[in-house]
Amino acid sequence: MRQTAKLHKKVARQRQDTARKWAKTAVRDHDQLAVEDFRPKFLATTSMAKKAADAAIGATKTALTEMGRKHGRTVHLVHPAHTTMDCAHCGARAKHALPLGERTYTCTACGVSSPRDKNSARVMLVRAGLNPASADRGRPDGAQPRQAA
Numbered sequence: 001m002r003q004t005a006k007l008h009k010k011v012a013r014q015r016q017d018t019a020r021k022w023a024k025t026a027v028r029d030h031d032q033l034a035v036e037d038f039r040p041k042f043l044a045t046t047s048m049a050k051k052a053a054d055a056a057i058g059a060t061k062t063a064l065t066e067m068g069r070k071h072g073r074t075v076h077l078v079h080p081a082h083t084t085m086d087c088a089h090c091g092a093r094a095k096h097a098l099p100l101g102e103r104t105y106t107c108t109a110c111g112v113s114s115p116r117d118k119n120s121a122r123v124m125l126v127r128a129g130l131n132p133a134s135a136d137r138g139r140p141d142g143a144q145p146r147q148a149a
Contacts, residue, residue, distance in 0.1 A: 015056055021064035027067045027075075034052035034128035035064065076128035087112060088122030 026033060038057055061077070065083060068075035082104070085094045092109035105119040106112070114122075125131070 002010065016063065019060040019093060023063040024065040026064065027071045027073050028121045031072065032074045032076070032130055034076040034078050034124045034130055035069065036080040036124065037082065038080055043143065078127045080122045083120045083123045086123045088119050088126060
């Protein structure tokens with residue numbers, strides 16, 4: 001019993017450490033972040049797997065918000081409904097969800113075509129009230145990152 005408790009504590013610490021490292025990298029690279037307020041109940045089939053997935057995502061969200069607060073960054077938690085069905089350009093919603101195998105989103109209203117994940121990310125930025133027109137991983141001052149020699 002005691003050994004099982006030690007193993008659970010070790011896994012929880014590893015989960016927190018991984019989440020903190022990822023969150024620190026994300027917060028250092030961006031001034032404002034918009035992430036889905038994701039609840040993974042449907043991902044796992046057993047109750048134990050559901051609890052593990054909830055714990056991992058919960059630890060990551062907690063680490064991200066704490067790291068954002070620590071570094072003075074704004075972290076927006078966006079409701080995840082329809083992020084893959086809405087058009088980031090015009091806001092129209094597709095009538096049917098895209099199958100996971102289809103990797104390109106094409107809007108039926110305005111005709112814009114973009115990679116599925118990029119469109120979803122832009123939808124989250126719009127919902128968070130951020131300007132999605134800027135380049136990915138761009139710097140606000142327009143300076144180029146230094147290259148390692």
